[in-house]
Structures are given as structure tokens and as C-alpha cells.
Amino acid sequence: MTTSVPSRPFELYDATLRDGMQGEGMSLSAEEKLRVARKLDELGVHLIEAGFPASNPKEQELFALLAQETWESSRIAAFGMTRRRDVRADQDPALRILADCFCDVTTIVGKTWGLHLEKVVRVDPAENLRLIADSVAFLVGEGKRVIYDAEHFFDAWRDDREYAHRCLRAAVEAGADTITLCDTNGSSLPMQVHEAVRAVVDELGEHVRVGIHAHDDAGCGVANSLLAVQAGATHVQGTTNGIGERTGNANLTTITADLELKMGIRSLPEGRLAKLTETAHFVDELLNRPPRTTQPYVGRNAFAHKGGLHVAGIRADASTFEHVDPATVGNARDVLVSELAGKGTVIEKAAEAGLSVDDAQAVRIIDRVKELEHRGYQFEAADGSFELLLRRETGTYDPLFTLESWRVIVEQRAGGQVETEATIKIWIGDERFVRTAEGNGPVHALDRALRSAIGQVHPHLSDIELVNFKVRILDETKGTGAVTRVLIDASDGNRTWGSIGVGENLIGASWDALVESLAWAEQPGRRGPQLAAAPAEVESA
Ligand SMILES: CC(=O)SCCNC(=O)CCNC(=O)[C@H](O)C(C)(C)COP(=O)(O)OP(=O)(O)OC[C@H]1O[C@@H](n2cnc3c(N)ncnc32)[C@H](O)[C@@H]1OP(=O)(O)O
Numbered sequence: 001m002t003t004s005v006p007s008r009p010f011e012l013y014d015a016t017l018r019d020g021m022q023g024e025g026m027s028l029s030a031e032e033k034l035r036v037a038r039k040l041d042e043l044g045v046h047l048i049e050a051g052f053p054a055s056n057p058k059e060q061e062l063f064a065l066l067a068q069e070t071w072e073s074s075r076i077a078a079f080g081m082t083r084r085r086d087v088r089a090d091q092d093p094a095l096r097i098l099a100d101c102f103c104d105v106t107t108i109v110g111k112t113w114g115l116h117l118e119k120v121v122r123v124d125p126a127e128n129l130r131l132i133a134d135s136v137a138f139l140v141g142e143g144k145r146v147i148y149d150a151e152h153f154f155d156a157w158r159d160d161r162e163y164a165h166r167c168l169r170a171a172v173e174a175g176a177d178t179i180t181l182c183d184t185n186g187s188s189l190p191m192q193v194h195e196a197v198r199a200v201v202d203e204l205g206e207h208v209r210v211g212i213h214a215h216d217d218a219g220c221g222v223a224n225s226l227l228a229v230q231a232g233a234t235h236v237q238g239t240t241n242g243i244g245e246r247t248g249n250a251n252l253t254t255i256t257a258d259l260e261l262k263m264g265i266r267s268l269p270e271g272r273l274a275k276l277t278e279t280a281h282f283v284d285e286l287l288n289r290p291p292r293t294t295q296p297y298v299g300r301n302a303f304a305h306k307g308g309l310h311v312a313g314i315r316a317d318a319s320t321f322e323h324v325d326p327a328t329v330g331n332a333r334d335v336l337v338s339e340l341a342g343k344g345t346v347i348e349k350a351a352e353a354g355l356s357v358d359d360a361q362a363v364r365i366i367d368r369v370k371e372l373e374h375r376g377y378q379f380e381a382a383d384g385s386f387e388l389l390l391r392r393e394t395g396t397y398d399p400l401f402t403l404e405s406w407r408v409i410v411e412q413r414a415g416g417q418v419e420t421e422a423t424i425k426i427w428i429g430d431e432r433f434v435r436t437a438e439g440n441g442p443v444h445a446l447d448r449a450l451r452s453a454i455g456q457v458h459p460h461l462s463d464i465e466l467v468n469f470k471v472r473i474l475d476e477t478k479g480t481g482a483v484t485r486v487l488i489d490a491s492d493g494n495r496t497w498g499s500i501g502v503g504e505n506l507i508g509a510s511w512d513a514l515v516e517s518l519a520w521a522e523q524p525g526r527r528g529p530q531l532a533a534a535p536a537e538v539e540s541a
Pocket residue numbers: 019022052054055056081082083084085109110111120121122151184
């Protein structure tokens with residue numbers, strides 16, 4: 001296979017706001033869609049498919065908002081379909097909406113596959129050619145750049161190659177600027193896509209831009225898009241993070257990085273690739289879903305190294321275990337601590353925390369990690385506790401207090417009400433603090449009593465919130481006598497860190513994780529001034 005050099009400037013077409021919204025659970029308000037469009041413009045994609053203005057009032061509201069904006073890099077495309085059978089193109093309400101819309105680019109989808117002519121649109125092949133030609137010609141006559149999306153092109157090509165080509169020719173002869181070959185059902189494999197795209201480029205490539213629109217049903221959305229480019233396509237459609245109908249569209253986030261970093265095709269303005277991670281996460285945030293940690297290039301784990309041998313390699317030369325520099329896509333390297341780590345991992349993590357450890361200390365620390373992980377600890381998600389472990393082993397740990405005792409009473413009252421009360425007794429220097437607090441449950445009550453006790457000495461700890469509390473039973477076969485692992489994520493508004501507690505007593509494990517989460521924020525060099533909302537007087541605390 002040889003690589004065709006695209007003869008037209010390359011185009012990225014982001015369909016997140018239209019096809020992306022066809023994925024289960026995906027929905028954005030018109031305002032939110034506008035924010036996504038602005039973000040894609042900042043990233044520098046060429047075309048943003050905003051939606052189907054004839055579809056519903058929300059889309060109409062969106063187009064009214066988009067019309068008021070100015071765009072730095074992107075053009076907005078309005079989406080629709082070929083005219084309905086038995087209606088003239090200039091009288092088709094949906095086509096009229098496209099014609100009257102502010103967008104100078106319109107994308108219309110039309111049929112190519114006999115199965116759909118028979119079962120869905122119910123027109124004969126000759127009439128379908130007229131549907132395509134009339135619709136394209138009407139919009140071209142209205143001064144629009146027309147992108148013609150040939151739906152189910154690859155299924156059609158396998159079914160009746162000659163007719164599939166006639167559909168494309170009808171669009172080209174009517175004035176379409178771009179014909180997009182759609183793998184609508186996501187059924188095709190890369191070699192099939194390559195062969196078909198090459199045949200179309202050979203036949204029509206001189207007259208029209210050829211594009212690809214792939215779906216991921218066979219797990220080949222990205223691969224199919226890249227092979228189409230290799231075969232001569234110069235317009236690639238997809239969605240941010242690959243969201244879309246069923247298993248999703250081709251992931252344009254991955255494709256964009258692959259094109260620039262692997263195929264030498266720069267599809268964004270210079271330097272913008274570094275905005276890729278931020279853009280991908282922004283879209284997930286608006287959709288209220290956690291970014292996929294394993295997503296290529298932009299996932300949190302895309303450059304996370306766990307195996308000790310990998311970390312040792314990375315320390316010698318990052319390219320030993322990283323296919324690209326994370327900074328090129330705006331991501332960052334992470335080193336995960338676990339029983340699979342070696343001393344290189346410890347040295348790396350210590351440096352991140354501003355601590356220095358020698359080889360002998362690193363070996364001791366890693367032995368300790370392995371022993372603790374054998375007992376049920378897991379430091380990957382408990383970076384705060386790992387740092388405290390480093391500090392204990394290097395003599396730089398500053399405990400918050402000395403514990404005398406804690407106690408929790410849970411009382412079931414007549415009528416079903418459950419009351420919880422915790423008492424703690426601690427020493428800070430020579431001063432003894434005894435505090436009692438009520439809470440919704442044992443951990444809440446302990447947290448309140450502890451903060452009340454240490455609050456006088458460490459007042460800014462009140463800015464720390466516990467944002468996540470997870471309990472896992474480690475040896476389920478022991479039933480209620482099993483060992484439990486408690487993971488807490490805490491945040492000061494700027495940073496989030498994890499702590500861990502393990503034990504047969506759930507409340508004891510929770511107490512350990514709770515103390516670690518607060519102690520992390522109070523270690524030397526991190527106190528008060530670094531915390532998000534720390535009051536000024538705390539600096540001397
Ligand atoms: C491959 C894709 O992703 S294409 C985009 C898919 N996206 C969407 O469907 C989201 C937006 N869709 C909608 O809001 C609605 O479906 C509308 C407004 C477009 C149409 O709604 P309705 O008129 O109620 O029709 P319905 O959704 O049932 O679709 C079937 C009709 O569309 C016609 N049709 C389907 N595709 C095409 C086409 N490419 N060209 C012309 N007509 C078409 C069918 O002939 C059928 O018409 P009929 O009811 O007269 O027999």
C-alpha cells in the first residue's frame with residue numbers, strides 16, 4: 001500500500017454536536033453546545049457540524065446563538081438530508097431551513113444502499129439519484145458549499161459497486177464540493193475501506209474532495225479513518241472522544257493526534273495539538289461523564305507507568321516506554337506506585353514530592369510497599385498516603401497529633417432513628433484535646449470530632465473536603481470478619497489527593513484513611529499558604 005499525498009488542504013470535521021448527541025445518554029443544552037463549539041474553534045478544527053436545524057426547537061435555538069458568534073478557525077456546518085420523495089427540493093421544508101440558515105456550509109445525507117431504498121425511503125434507484133441531484137443542486141444554487149454524506153457507502157459498495165458510484169457521481173455532477181464516504185453501520189474493516197476509498201479517489205478525486213465518516217461498531221473507527229486518508233481522503237469526520245450512536249463514531253481526538261504525530265499530516269494550526277487533552281476533558285465534563293482513563297493520548301493513564309522496569313526505562317529515556325511526548329497532546333506523565341514498582345519508581349515519586357531518597361532508602365521503601373500491598377493496601381489511588389510513607393521512612397513526617405483514644409457509639413432508638421456519636425482524645429504537644437461530635441454515621445462523627453479538636457491549631461483544615469469515600473471488602477469469603485480497604489479522596493479546591501486505611505474493623509480503617517488525608521495537607525512545606533482558601537493568619541500556624 002502506498003500513501004497518497006493529499007492534493008487539497010486537509011480538513012477535520014467534528015460532528016460531536018450532531019452525531020455525538022446520537023449516543024445513549026448524550027445531551028447538551030443549546031448554551032452548552034455553544035461552549036463546545038467555542039472550544040473546538042480554539043482547538044482549531046476546520047468544520048463543526050452543529051446539528052440538524054430542522055429537527056427540533058433546541059437546534060433552532062442553537063443556530064440562533066451560533067449566528068451571533070465570530071469564529072477564529074472553524075466554520076459551522078448545518079446538517080440535513082436529501083429531499084423527501086414526492087416533494088420538490090425548493091419546497092422541502094427541511095432543505096429550505098438549510099438554505100435560509102446562516103451557515104455557508106451544509107452537509108446533507110442521502111441513501112446509497114439498495115436495502116435502504118427498498119425498506120426505508122421506498123424509492124427506486126433512479127428516483128434516489130434524482131433525490132440526491134436535486135437536493136445538492138438546490139443548496140448549491142443557494143450559494144452553499146455542499147458536503148454530501150453518502151450514507152452506508154461501504155455496504156452499498158459491497159452490494160452493488162456500480163450503483164454506489166452512480167450515487168456519488170449524481171452528487172458531484174450537481175455541484176457537491178465534498179463527498180463523504182460513510183461507514184454508517186461501522187461494519188467495515190480497514191482493508192475494505194482502503195480499497196473502496198482508493199477506487200473513489202481514482203475515479204472522482206480530480207473533481208471533488210473525498211471524505212470519510214466512520215463508526216466504531218467493529219472496533220475499527222480510527223483505523224478505517226486513517227486508512228481512508230492513506231487512500232487519498234482529505235476530509236475526516238468524527239467526534240470528540242468518539243461519542244456517538246451505538247458504539248460511537250470514529251474518535252476524532254485520537255485521529256487528530258495520529259495524523260499529526262504518526263502520519264505527518266498537520267490538521268490543526270501549529271501548536272494547537274497541545275490543547276487536545278484539555279478539549280477532550282472539557283467535552284466530557286459538560287456531558288457529566290468521567291473522562292475514559294485509558295483513552296489514547298488524552299486519558300489519565302495514557303502516559304501512566306506502573307511496572308518497575310518501565311519506570312526505570314522512563315527515567316533513563318522517556319522514549320523507551322512512551323510512543324510520543326505527553327506534552328505534545330497536552331497530557332502529562334504519571335508514575336504509579338504499587339507492588340510492581342522498583343526503586344526507580346520510589347526515587348521518581350519522592351522527587352515529585354520534593355523529597356530525596358538514596359538507593360538504600362528506596363529499596364527499604366519499596367519492600368515496605370510490597371509488604372503493605374500484600375496485606376491489602378493499594379497505593380496507586382492513594383498518592384497522599386504513599387507520600388506519608390516516604391516521609392516516615394525518610395524521617396520527614398510531621399504527625400498532626402498523638403492519639404490517646406477514640407470511641408464511637410451508634411445507638412438505635414425506638415422508632416427507628418439511629419444516632420451516632422464519636423469522642424476523641426488526642427495530644428498536640430503538651431496540650432490534651434477531648435472532643436465529642438455527632439454525625440450521620442461513624443466516619444462523619446469521627447471527622448467532625450477530629451476537626452473540632454485540631455481546628456484550633458490547624459484552622460485551615462476546615463477548607464479540606466472529603467470528596468470521595470470508597471470501601472472494598474478484600475476477602476469476601478470471611479463475611480463480616482473480612483479485611484476492608486478504605487480509600488478517601490480529599491480536596492482543598494486546588495488539588496486532590498488520596499489516602500488509604502486497611503483493617504478488619506471498618507471504622508478503624510476509615511479513621512486511618514481520614515487521619516492520613518488531613519495529615520498530608522499539613523506536612524512541612526505544604527501548610528496553610530498553599531491551601532486554596534487558607535486565611536492569612538494561618539501562615540504562622
Ligand atoms: C446516519 C445518520 O446518522 S442520519 C441522521 C440521523 N439523525 C436523526 O435522525 C436525528 C434527527 N432526526 C429527526 O429529528 C427526525 O427523524 C426528522 C425530523 C429528521 C424526521 O422525522 P419524521 O419525519 O418523523 O421521520 P422519521 O424520523 O420516522 O424518518 C423516516 C422518514 O424519513 C425519510 N428519510 C430517511 N432518510 C432520508 C433521506 N436520506 N432522504 C430523504 N428522506 C429520508 C423516510 O423516507 C421516512 O419518510 P416517510 O415517513 O415519509 O416514509
